[in-house]
Amino acid sequence: MQVRSNMIPFPLNGTRQAQGACADCGVKSRAxxxxxxPEETGIxxxxxxxxxxxxxQLLFEQGDLRSRAYTxxxxxxxxxxxxxxxxxxxxxxxxxxxxxxxxxxxxxxQAAEAVxxxxxxxxxxxxxxxxxxxxxxxxxxxxxxxxxxxxEARGNLLMxxxxxxxxxxxxxxxxxxxxxxxxxxxxxxxxxxxxxxxxADYLGLTIETVSRSFSAxxxxxxxxxxxxxxxxxxxxxxxxxxxGLPV
Amino acid sequence: MQVRSNMIPFPLNGTRQAQGACADCGVKSRAxxxxxxPEETGIxxxxxxxxxxxxxQLLFEQGDLRSRAYTxxxxxxxxxxxxxxxxxxxxxxxxxxxxxxxxxxxxxxQAAEAVxxxxxxxxxxxxxxxxxxxxxxxxxxxxxxxxxxxxEARGNLLMxxxxxxxxxxxxxxxxxxxxxxxxxxxxxxxxxxxxxxxxADYLGLTIETVSRSFSAxxxxxxxxxxxxxxxxxxxxxxxxxxxGLPV
DNA sequence: CGTTGCATTGAATCTCGTCAATTCGGGTGG
DNA sequence: CCACCCGAATTGACGAGATTCAATGCAACG
Numbered sequence: 001m002q003v004r005s006n007m008i009p010f011p012l013n014g015t016r017q018a019q020g021a022c023a024d025c026g027v028k029s030r031a032x033x034x035x036x037x038p039e040e041t042g043i044x045x046x047x048x049x050x051x052x053x054x055x056x057q058l059l060f061e062q063g064d065l066r067s068r069a070y071t072x073x074x075x076x077x078x079x080x081x082x083x084x085x086x087x088x089x090x091x092x093x094x095x096x097x098x099x100x101x102x103x104x105x106x107x108x109x110q111a112a113e114a115v116x117x118x119x120x121x122x123x124x125x126x127x128x129x130x131x132x133x134x135x136x137x138x139x140x141x142x143x144x145x146x147x148x149x150x151x152e153a154r155g156n157l158l159m160x161x162x163x164x165x166x167x168x169x170x171x172x173x174x175x176x177x178x179x180x181x182x183x184x185x186x187x188x189x190x191x192x193x194x195x196x197x198x199x200a201d202y203l204g205l206t207i208e209t210v211s212r213s214f215s216a217x218x219x220x221x222x223x224x225x226x227x228x229x230x231x232x233x234x235x236x237x238x239x240x241x242x243x244g245l246p247v
Numbered sequence: 248m249q250v251r252s253n254m255i256p257f258p259l260n261g262t263r264q265a266q267g268a269c270a271d272c273g274v275k276s277r278a279x280x281x282x283x284x285p286e287e288t289g290i291x292x293x294x295x296x297x298x299x300x301x302x303x304q305l306l307f308e309q310g311d312l313r314s315r316a317y318t319x320x321x322x323x324x325x326x327x328x329x330x331x332x333x334x335x336x337x338x339x340x341x342x343x344x345x346x347x348x349x350x351x352x353x354x355x356x357q358a359a360e361a362v363x364x365x366x367x368x369x370x371x372x373x374x375x376x377x378x379x380x381x382x383x384x385x386x387x388x389x390x391x392x393x394x395x396x397x398x399e400a401r402g403n404l405l406m407x408x409x410x411x412x413x414x415x416x417x418x419x420x421x422x423x424x425x426x427x428x429x430x431x432x433x434x435x436x437x438x439x440x441x442x443x444x445x446x447a448d449y450l451g452l453t454i455e456t457v458s459r460s461f462s463a464x465x466x467x468x469x470x471x472x473x474x475x476x477x478x479x480x481x482x483x484x485x486x487x488x489x490x491g492l493p494v
Numbered sequence: 495c496g497t498t499g500c501a502t503t504g505a506a507t508c509t510c511g512t513c514a515a516t517t518c519g520g521g522t523g524g
Numbered sequence: 525c526c527a528c529c530c531g532a533a534t535t536g537a538c539g540a541g542a543t544t545c546a547a548t549g550c551a552a553c554g
Contacts, residue, residue, distance in 0.1 A: 081402075081404070081405045083491050084491070087409045088409070089404050089405040089409045091401050091404050091405075102394065103394050103397045103398045103401070104391075105398065109398060109401070109402075142390075143389075143390045143393065144351075146390065146394060146397060147349065147393055149397055150349060150393060150400060151350045151356060153397060153400035153404065154328070154338045154350070154356070154357065155328075155356075156404055157328070157336050157403055157407060158328045158330070160404060160407035160408045160451065161336045161448075161450070162330065162335070162336045164509090165509090165510075195533090196532075196533060196534095197532090201408075203408070204407065204408030204409060205510080206510075206512080207532090207533075207534095208511070208512080208513095208535085209509095209510060210533095211533060211534055212535085214534090215534080215535085227518090228532075244330050244331070244332075411541095412541090412542075443501060443502095452542080453543055453544080454502095455502080455503085455544080456541095456543075457501095458501060458502055458503080459502085459542090461501095461502090462503085474550095474551085475500075475501055475502090475551095
């Protein structure tokens with residue numbers, strides 16, 4: 001059983017404000033927006049507002065009514081499912097451009113919390129649904145993102161069920177690195193904004209095992225740790241092989 | 248490391264034949280077809296053919312080109328991902344009404360094999376895509392099924408990462424039971440057509456641990472085994488509590 | 495009636511989780 | 525500026541629990 005970091009309920013530090021500037025948005029090529037024709041780029045603006053979150057702040061909780069959908073524009077979130085006794089599984093880390101609300105349920109089945117300070121675009125669900133009907137490209141884009149999310153979730157099943165701790169960590173680091181590249185950051189050194197507890201809950205391990213796995217990868221010369229939250233990937237092919245991934 | 252059952256490559260026992268009878272189909276209320284208006288029910292027939300599979304027969308393999316989509320009408324399939332060294336994770340068991348091809352990739356990322364004798368409707372992917380464009384309801388229905396699949400996959404993450412073997416087995420049995428009910432069968436006794444190896448690869452365990460968990464649930468009076476493939480659920484609330492699921 | 499494949503059970507092993515101590519780094523206040 | 529404190533991460537020792545290895549049981553089939 002592990003102690004969770006103090007959760008800050010949503011409206012405490014959150015701010016919402018109308019904002020019309022999609023033009024200079026850094027994630028528009030990867031986000032939902034990417035599906036829209038040039039003349040449509042503005043349609044989301046009409047129903048959109050902006051949210052900011054402080055680290056560890058809760059965006060929504062398991063069981064909350066889902067009234068809004070979101071696109072993360074900066075920062076990182078974690079999506080998690082918890083059992084009554086406190087065991088927690090992190091279903092994924094949300095990086096800029098990702099959309100929250102793909103599974104489309106009425107009530108949230110997972111919680112979303114900020115890992116780092118976050119900035120999001122927020123859309124009311126009913127309006128979003130209306131826009132989807134009116135704009136086929138938006139609808140198709142969301143469908144496409146849902147399919148990708150399904151592929152990713154299924155890939156994680158193999159990881160959780162059949163990989164060893166070292167293999168899990170290798171895969172985790174490579175996945176984060178790929179996402180960093182997608183977001184225009186270098187593949188290495190890699191920032192690990194989340195805590196060891198988060199990583200453990202993502203990989204289905206304990207923080208101690210995660211820490212030992214970091215040490216194991218270091219010993220094998222695959223990575224180096226500047227500090228606990230900054231990894232240098234020294235041997236990417238080696239890491240890839242360990243992770244059991246295709247070259 | 249575990250030995251796999253002998254795989255039979257696809258065209259060996261498979262048969263394909265044109266068939267026009269959706270009218271008396273037993274799964275049309277749960278399958279893709281459920282999204283179609285009465286006058287549209289026939290549209291799929293025009294591009295459809297029928298496939299039958301013998302137990303353990305391979306429908307497609309990881310890496311195969313995805314040329315067809317399917318709806319299972321009877322029997323059971325397993326979807327699995329394997330590592331080069333033979334470790335395998337079963338992503339899910341496919342029951343009647345389920346659709347194969349939701350994630351929409353060009354190349355299959357998982358294998359599909361028959362657990363029992365199966366009967367499927369088969370659709371060429373290009374024609375299916377064309378139909379989706381022409382029939383919004385079909386498209387929406389597939390989107391809806393994709394969302395459900397995403398929810399299920401995410402639920403399985405918690406199971407694989409954080410549940411104990413007994414809890415995993417309890418959840419597995421309850422899930423199967425629920426699906427049996429959806430397909431018009433009694434909630435108990437429950438048929439387990441798959442092998443212990445399949446169950447182990449689904450739950451991220453070994454066959455021995457699966458077997459011991461069955462024994463543990465028996466000892467606690469939660470279930471009874473007529474034989475290895477037929478379970479009587481004696482204490483559903485008890486099982487539900489053990490699985491950590493809401494009542 | 496022997497063979498074969500699968501499931502169960504037992505015993506030994508080992509990995510990972512638990513508990514506990516130590517280190518490290520960042521922030522605060524004197 | 526430094527001492528102190530606190531939370532997080534690392535490391536070590538130990539033990540529980542799952543895997544591995546091995547033996548037995550059981551049912552289907554030729």
